[in-house]
Each structure stands twice: as structure tokens, then as C-alpha cells.
Amino acid sequence: MDLFRRSVRSLFDGGEALIAKAFPPQWNPILNLSALSFLFYWIITASGIYLYIFFDTGVEQAYQSVEYITNEQWYAAGVMRSMHRYASDGLVLTMLLHILREFGLDRYRGVRWFSWLTGIPVVIFVFVAGITGYWLVWDKLAQYVAIVSTEWLDRLPIFGAPIARNFLSPEMLESRFFTFMMFLHIAVPLIALVILWVHLQRVAKPKINPPQGLVLGTLASLLILSLVHPAVSQGPANLSEVPGRIGLDWFYLPAYPAIESLPGSTTWGAAFTLLVIAVALPWMPPLKKPRAAVVDLANCNGCRRCYEDCPYNAITMGPRSDGMPFAAEAVVDPGLCVACGLCAGACPRATPFRRRTELIPGIDLPDLTLARLRDGVERAAARLEGNGRIIVFGCASGVPLDGLPAGTAASVPLNCIGQLPPSFIDYVLSKCLADGVVLTGCTEGGCRARYGIEWTKRRIARERDPYLRKGVPHERIRTAWVGRLGRKQLLALIGDFSAELAAIPRSGPCDAAIRPRPRQTQPRDQVDA
């Protein structure tokens, strides 16, 4: 499973890097799959409302009304029909890619099981909505879809008279069947939307609106496709004939030829097995859960920064429980915490300059405390020499940090780059632990912990609390959002940056070329004990 997951991730990393050559990071479609799915949903809704004005439910009328839409009013309703159709296909495409990517990024296990599980009914509902939509056109494809669907349902021993008998001959078909299908075609997507709302409940600030440039590009390409290759019907349905050759929509109906030809026990068995696997996947095997962030009330003044920065709504602000004169305190729900450390990076008490008291911030990760992080920084600094020394802070999901040029660069690993309080950069530079700092991690927009890169960028730019101190020289800081595959770029950046740093005259403590002494700090869990 792990090998498969890593293969999927590599495919997405490769695709993302390729597409990044043309798209700016915030517009990269691979990084906006869920938002694109929402965009397609809204296009389908808007075009569907327009089409509903002209659609007529009835055995004869359904096809005729769709023909009117397609031919008589091709410039408006016809284009809307094509947009409706192609956006539906786009929705399936982006939705399936979104699922695969989340799988590849291992964002479906542990506390994220909830989003995975609630996504499953959405997938089913999207397919049901699409299939009922094809039914309504009542052309040859609709006839095929209706008959294969009902025959498949009839293979379940739960219905009375075979539903497929409704399509035995033209005389047996009734208009009210189309009314029922129309109802399903509207109701099912609405139910899917409600489930989507639940799906996003454990995600803070979900990305449901793609950036404007991507919206424009998607709309334009859909519009051009609709004009160049409009969606058309495939001749009226005729129950006295087998549809014969049909242009199947392979986004929605890839299983239909198999459903039609294989025994019901095989196809229902396969569908049920697939469903069971999908449901069980978050526990196959379960994620070895890192310990959740812990709040140290003695150092928490209820400032809300960790609450604002948590990407998974794992922190709430509760009433003060220790009698201190603050309005609130941070409360972590371990069931929701993914231990990304963004909260520790946001804590104003997380300053490595603290020496008189132990470095215990208001909130911290027990498995990688900021005290240990400071030790790591100092150990890394001790390995550096020369005039272009660099400390590289890198996240666990980014490029592997082994094999950096010895003496020139030394790494300090983090769970996510957002775990790094800006004061650590200040600490490195003002204490002359290195001549420069490189921050690296996932690709821009592709942060595994969702907001690690964005918060870091904004903290450094002094746009989001906690700010990087004003006097910290920005020319000694570089960022490399290059992802797992960006080793070459990172090494090139380190080489160039080191040369640049060597050319910058030293000042302050570096002037005296003071080297730090590695310092032992008691691990946080021992302090707690």
C-alpha cells in the first residue's frame, strides 16, 4: 500500500512540476482540484437552471425539448447544454484526481478519515446525478443507460416487478417516469451539496473558490469546447430497437459495458467490494498517529493566534480554567490534530531567545518541541564553517534534506515549515549561528498541512502575526518551495545563496565571528514529567 501511495504521489508531484512551468503556483490546477470541482458544480447548477426552463418531461416531449434546446436555440440554451455536459465531465475528472491526490499525499488516514468517509457518498451521488441526467434526454444513449441501469438494479433481490419492464416496449413507458427522473436529477445534487458541507466540517478555511485566473481559463475553455464540439443527442430513443452503436460518456459510464455483460453477482460483488475497500482504506493500515499538540497554560495568554492558524479546526478557545486573568485559553482536540505544528509556529511565547526560563511555548508538539528545535539549530550551526553558512529549515513533506553541501549548509527538519516561529530566523541571524537561512517545504500551494507555506510567507512579510522582527535582514533569507522533487533546485539555490552571503560584509555578532557552543536543553516531555 505504501509503495502504491508513494507511486501515486510521485505521479502527482511530476504532473504538478510539469504544469508549474506554465501556471503560477496559485493557478496550478493540480493544487486546485477541489476548488475546480466546486467551480464545475456551480457551472452545472447555473446551466441546469437555465435548461430547466425549456425542458419538458414526457416520453415524446423530453427528446423534442432537448432538440429545441440544441438546435433552435443553439446560441444560448445549446451552449448551456454543452457547458452542463462538459462541466459534469470536468467534475468527475477533478473529483477523481482530487481523491487520488489526497490518497497519494496520505491525507485520508488518521484524523482525516472523516473527510475521506464523507467524500464517498458525494462520489456516488455525483455519478447518480450524471446518470439520471443522461436519462432525461431520452435519446439512444438515454435508452441504453435506462435499460442497463434498471436491469442492474433488478439483479438485486429487493424489488418487486422488474423495473426494466418499464422499457420493454414503447407502449409501456410512461411520462411520469421522466418526472421522477427530473426530481432525482435535482434532488441528488442538492443532497450531495449538503454532504459536501459535512465533508468540509473538519477543514479550516477550505479552498472552495479557485483563483480568478483559473476560473476564467476554465470557463473560456468550456465555452470554446461547447461552441466547437457542442453536445448533441444521439437520435430519439426507440424501444423497438437496440441502440446499437452508442457514444458513451466514459467519465460517467465506464462500467456500463461490464455491468451489461457480466452476471449481477459479479458486478454487484465488485461494486460492494470497492465500496468496502474505500470505506476501510483509512484503516488499511491505520496511521501511526503523532502525538497531538499540547497547551501549556502557564505560557498561554489566550491570544488566539494558534486558533486562527490551525488548518484543521483542532483548536478552540475555551474559558480560562487556571484562574489566570486572561479571557480564554487554547483547547486542542487530539482527535482533530494532525501535529503539523502550525500552532507552535504561531505562538508569541515560542521565542528561542528565552534563556532564563525553559523554552516552553503556550502550545507545542510533544514529539518535536521548540526546545528541541532550538537544540537542533545550534547543533546544525556547529557543523558550519566559512563565510557563506546556511541553515536550512525544511518540512518532512518537502525535499529530503540529507546530502546538503557539508560545512556550507546544515538542515533542521520540521513537521511543517509553518511550525517555525519567525523568531527562530531572527535567532539564527542575530546570534550569527549562520550567515543565511533557507526555508524549504512543499510546492507553493501544495502544502501538506495546507497553510504552512502561506502563513510562513506572511509572517516573514510582516503581514500575519507573529511577525518577523523588522530589523532582520531579508537579504539573508531565501525560500525554496520546491516539493519533494526539487532537490536540484534547492542545491542550486544553496550554492548561489552561499556565494552571495560570502560577499555581504558581516556585521553585529558575526563581525567577531563568534561561534555558538552547542547547548543541552532538557526535553519537553521530561519537563512535563
Added chain:
Amino acid sequence: MREAQRYVGQALFYALVACAIGYFSSRPVYTQIPAGSAQIKMSFSHGGAKKQACRKLTPAEIAKLKPSERRPNTCARERTSIHAQLLLDEHVIYDAVLMPTGLAGDGPARTYQKFIIPAGRHTIEARMRDSARVDGFDYEKRATLDLVPWQSLAIDFRADAGGFIFR
């Protein structure tokens, strides 16, 4: 220049995705049944005769019943199974004994069958026995038909319309 290249790259990406969506939304074409074939669908939902005929209750039996449940006759609910056959050019292609549905076996027997056959002239015969008789059939219909390619012949059954209906 580099910016222009990026826009060209974006346009190519959108074009590629649009082409993929446009193509796979209706291609490759799927052929449901082989060229030159036709289809016969036989389906019905029909209740067989009751296994036992109704009989008059004796005065003693009526007296034993609660006053609100007293009736002159008693009828068993269970129906007989249905024996259905379909013959194509004198060859049996479907032969089944269909059990009545329902927990008490009093519901209609049902079937829904599809047969793909070569188009052309065929003699088609449908038979059904829905009574307790041992030999022969209660309903039979035979017809010689020219089935054109892709034609779908429906064989339904309605006792009130006289038996099998070919359409």
C-alpha cells in the same frame, strides 16, 4: 517572452484537457450488440392458478370462527409455479419453472430475459403453463417474423388480452 511562453503553455494545457473531455464524453463508440444481430426480450409478471380451489365451509367450521371472521368459503393462497418456454426456430432457448413470489407463495411469478439472435426470418414460439396440469401449455403463441438488424422484439404476457403479446 518568458511570460508569453507561460500563457502559451496554459492555453495548451486548457486545450488538452478540453480535447480530452470533448473526446471521452462520447468516444470511443460502444457497440452494444454485434452488427447484424437482433434482440428478443421476454418479460412478464403473472400469477399462476391457485394450488387449491376454494371450497365451501361446513356449518360446523363456520361456527368455530370468530363472528367477525365468518365466511362461506375458504381459499388457499398459494399459487402454482409457472412453466415458461421460448423456442426459436423449433429450438428451446428458454425453459424455466418460475416460482410465485411472496412469503406465502401467493404473488405473481416474474421473469425478464434477453436473447441476442442473428437478424433475419425466424419462427418464434412462446409457451406458458400456469395451472396444475401436468402436460401441455395453457398459453402458446407462435409467429414467423423478419427481424431486422438492431430490432428488439418484446414478448409480454397478459392473461386478460389472451396470452402472449409480440411487439
